[in-house]
Amino acid sequence: MEKAIEAAREGHGSFVIEMVTYRISDHTTADDARRYRPNDEVEDAWSKEPISRLRTYLIEQDAWDDEREQALQEECSATVQKAADAYLEMVTKDAQPVTAMFDYMFAELPHDLVEQRAYAERFPEDGGHH
Amino acid sequence: MAEITLIEGVTLALARAMEEDPSVVVLGEDVGVNGGVFRATAGLQQRFGDERVLDTPLAEVMIAGMTVGMAAQGMKPVAEAQFCGFTMPMIDHIMCHAGRMRNRTRGRLSCPMVLRFPTGGGIHAPEHHSESPEALFAHMPGIRVVMPSSPSRAYGLLLAAIRDPDPVIFMEPKRIYRWQKEEVIDDGEELPLDVCFTLRDGHDITLVTWGAMIKETLQAADELAKRGVSAEVIDVATISPLDMDTIIESVSRTGRCVIVQEAPRHCGVAGEIAAGLADAGIWHLLAPVKRVCGYDTVMPLYRNEMKYMPSVKRILDAVDQVLEIS
Numbered sequence: 428m429e430k431a432i433e434a435a436r437e438g439h440g441s442f443v444i445e446m447v448t449y450r451i452s453d454h455t456t457a458d459d460a461r462r463y464r465p466n467d468e469v470e471d472a473w474s475k476e477p478i479s480r481l482r483t484y485l486i487e488q489d490a491w492d493d494e495r496e497q498a499l500q501e502e503c504s505a506t507v508q509k510a511a512d513a514y515l516e517m518v519t520k521d522a523q524p525v526t527a528m529f530d531y532m533f534a535e536l537p538h539d540l541v542e543q544r545a546y547a548e549r550f551p552e553d554g555g556h557h
Numbered sequence: 558m559a560e561i562t563l564i565e566g567v568t569l570a571l572a573r574a575m576e577e578d579p580s581v582v583v584l585g586e587d588v589g590v591n592g593g594v595f596r597a598t599a600g601l602q603q604r605f606g607d608e609r610v611l612d613t614p615l616a617e618v619m620i621a622g623m624t625v626g627m628a629a630q631g632m633k634p635v636a637e638a639q640f641c642g643f644t645m646p647m648i649d650h651i652m653c654h655a656g657r658m659r660n661r662t663r664g665r666l667s668c669p670m671v672l673r674f675p676t677g678g679g680i681h682a683p684e685h686h687s688e689s690p691e692a693l694f695a696h697m698p699g700i701r702v703v704m705p706s707s708p709s710r711a712y713g714l715l716l717a718a719i720r721d722p723d724p725v726i727f728m729e730p731k732r733i734y735r736w737q738k739e740e741v742i743d744d745g746e747e748l749p750l751d752v753c754f755t756l757r758d759g760h761d762i763t764l765v766t767w768g769a770m771i772k773e774t775l776q777a778a779d780e781l782a783k784r785g786v787s788a789e790v791i792d793v794a795t796i797s798p799l800d801m802d803t804i805i806e807s808v809s810r811t812g813r814c815v816i817v818q819e820a821p822r823h824c825g826v827a828g829e830i831a832a833g834l835a836d837a838g839i840w841h842l843l844a845p846v847k848r849v850c851g852y853d854t855v856m857p858l859y860r861n862e863m864k865y866m867p868s869v870k871r872i873l874d875a876v877d878q879v880l881e882i883s
Contacts, residue, residue: 463591518860525864528857539823543852550864550871 451476525551560738566711567597567673567729569743571635574719575605577745578633581719584611585620585637594639595675595734621647621672625654628670628724635719638674641728642685647672648693655724656699668724673715675731676704677769677819678866681859688856689768689820694726695797695829701725702796703750706771708739710794713748721750728796730769751795753803759789762876763807765830766817767793770867774817777872786880796826801833805841808834812843815875819866822850844882847875 431442449472453460460469473479485491529536529544536544561569574581583598583605589612592599602610613620617638624636638644644651651672658668678687694702703718703725705711711729718725756771757778766774771792778788789807793799808814814834816827827848834846849867857865 458594463587523857523861525861528852528854528861528865532854540853543822543854547852547864549874550868 449475560740561708562735562738563705563708563711563729564595564597564734566705566708566739566741567715568599568601569741570712570715570719571598571601572604573743573745574633574635574716575601575609578719579609580631581633581635582609582611582627583635583637584613584623586613586615586639588612588637593637595731597637597673597729617643617646618650621650621655624670624672625650625658625668628655628668629658629666633669633671633719635671635673638672640682640686641674641676641688641690644672644674644690651694651700651724651726652697656697658699659723660699667722669722671715671718671725671727673718673727673729675734676728677730677732678856678862679732679769681862684856684858687862689818689851691728691768691796692820692825692829694728695826696824699724700797701750702728704728704730704768704794704796706730706733706768706792706794707737709741710748710754710792712741712743713746714750714794716745717747717750720747725750728768730771732769733772736772751798751800753800754792754794755789755803755807756792757788757790759787760810761787762813762815762879763789763791763804763811764815764817764872764876765791765793765804765827767796767826768819770817770819773867773869773872776869777876780869780873781876786876788876793826793830799826799829799833801830801837804830805834805838808838809841812841813879814838814842815847815849815872815879817867817872818848818850820851821853822848823853825850844879847879849875 428444431444435441451469451472482491482496525547526544529540529547532540571583575583583601585593585598587594588598589602589607589610592601598610613623620636620638624634627634638647655668655670658666676691677689680687691702691704694700701718701721701723703714704727705714715727718727756775759778762781764774764778774790778790781788789811791804791807804814816830818825818827820826822828827850831846831848834842849871851865851867854865856862
């Protein structure tokens with residue numbers, strides 16, 4: 428990568444870099460990746476997982492320790508929790524009205540959607556049962 | 558005999574078709590080892606091998622192209638697209654080749670393929686996973702469009718679609734994949750394509766719908782029954798070609814019709830049915846035909862998706878308007 432950047436900056440043209448990555452977790456919460464890939468493949472990927480490798484490297488360099496790790500984890504958890512709380516507050520106290528789906532369809536809402544939007548307002552809290 | 562779900566009806570029909578005809582192959586993303594993103598092809602690769610149940614690369618254009626090619630050369634491929642939104646890159650092959658093969662070659666080649674995929678919203682999926690594009694496919698000449706709404710119709714119509722000598726788009730309403738269980742006898746008996754199914758007899762109003770909207774429409778019919786209104790419920794099942802005869806025959810007895818469609822209203826299948834009624838059914842109508850549809854907007858994300866889709870309340874609102882006119 429360094430060589431490619433250097434060469435590109437020196438005017439030797441662009442590069443395509445193929446990065447082989449591995450998706451460690453399931454594809455979605457509905458996916459169970461154990462169905463189609465062996466466990467040792469996943470374990471092998473974990474052994475090469477870049478964040479844990481960076482941690483090991485930094486600890487060996489005396490640039491990181493458990494105490495700082497825990498502090499960072501707490502800081503990150505708090506940030507995530509804050510965002511999640513803000514989201515939950517928004518969707519409960521300030522939920523999108525039924526008309527929200529019409530808001531960004533066009534610069535100016537065409538007449539047929541004006542009519543449908545008015546109709547939708549008659550059913551503001553409809554649905555919600557799957 | 559065990560009761561099965563709609564998606565199990567799909568699996569059962571695929572297995573039956575593969576069993577009886579060695580030219581039937583199944584292909585798509587994750588249909589083999591994983592058994593399909595919704596488990597529609599679960600167990601098929603173990604049973605029929607990886608030469609007949611093919612895991613393809615993540616490349617819809619290639620899946621569609623391979624499917625058309627295999628079908629034109631005498632095989633009976635059944636391709637899966639994981640979600641309706643992923644069929645958009647396939648449209649070139651479907652519209653420009655599958656639908657034209659027989660006509661283009663003046664009958665020398667045909668394209669006996671099935672492209673099946675889950676359709677519709679209501680499962681909390683992200684963007685491109687919840688649309689109802691049946692009208693897009695129904696607008697293409699030379700293509701059949703079929704949508705089952707029960708386990709037995711999934712089984713019987715998919716068998717018919719696979720055996721059919723022409724291309725069929727088989728859209729599976731994923732919101733009701735596991736809604737109802739029904740006894741389905743795996744006897745290889747197909748159900749007829751190109752006809753509607755009357756799910757409930759009635760004499761005051763005809764409710765016409767298809768796919769997952771069957772659920773809300775039947776619930777609306779239950780509500781109406783409590784009020785002493787007898788609603789006939791028709792499942793269109795084959796979207797293209799449309800069986801207007803069954804619908805008009807029903808309307809000739811009820812005089813009133815409300816069409817329920819999850820897809821956007823504009824240029825939708827409901828409009829086509831209404832046009833058919835305006836043409837050959839006009840003398841039977843006692844009131845205007847109403848459509849209850851999804852809005853002509855982008856399908857909203859999951860918190861609002863049920864607000865987008867026709868509800869029992871919206872269906873009843875339209876029915877009330879139609880019944881008021883005497």
